[in-house]
Amino acid sequence: MKSCSNCIYFQTCSVATSIKTEYAPKLDLIEREFKCEAQSCLYYQSVSRMEFYELLEKIEQRPQMYLGGACIHRLYAFICGYNVATWDVPSKEKEHFADFGDWVLQTLNVAPGNSWDRAIAVVTEEPLKYFFQLLDQYKNKFPIV
Numbered sequence: 536m537k538s539c540s541n542c543i544y545f546q547t548c549s550v551a552t553s554i555k556t557e558y559a560p561k562l563d564l565i566e567r568e569f570k571c572e573a574q575s576c577l578y579y580q581s582v583s584r585m586e587f588y589e590l591l592e593k594i595e596q597r598p599q600m601y602l603g604g605a606c607i608h609r610l611y612a613f614i615c616g617y618n619v620a621t622w623d624v625p626s627k628e629k630e631h632f633a634d635f636g637d638w639v640l641q642t643l644n645v646a647p648g649n650s651w652d653r654a655i656a657v658v659t660e661e662p663l664k665y666f667f668q669l670l671d672q673y674k675n676k677f678p679i680v
Contacts, residue, residue: 587617587626587632591667591670595667598663601613607652607662608652608653610652610663631679635651636651638677639651642672643658
């Protein structure tokens, strides 16, 4: 049984015991990994999966923590990995973001077939910052339905 650190069942998970208990509630990834299955646990009732755009907001605030540096190419790789890891998890935000790359290429007048990270990196000296500006424009122009 997977369980959280706020529940008596936390010690039953062999993976969880290898992680220091005091750090487990502080890490989003661990919180999702050890989502408590004990229905009576308050933690079980309060944990929710982080949405895609919420994750991007966290990356914008702390790129060093999530990407290891403020690099547009690392963000691109991170998003590709995220999409592979969550391919079977339906999400309106991920579906919405799927057209972002084509929109960026069209907006920046870059030929199709290029990746949005390279297109952004070519047109500005601060590509990561510009990515989030473009993302805001995209979300405003095409709201999630």
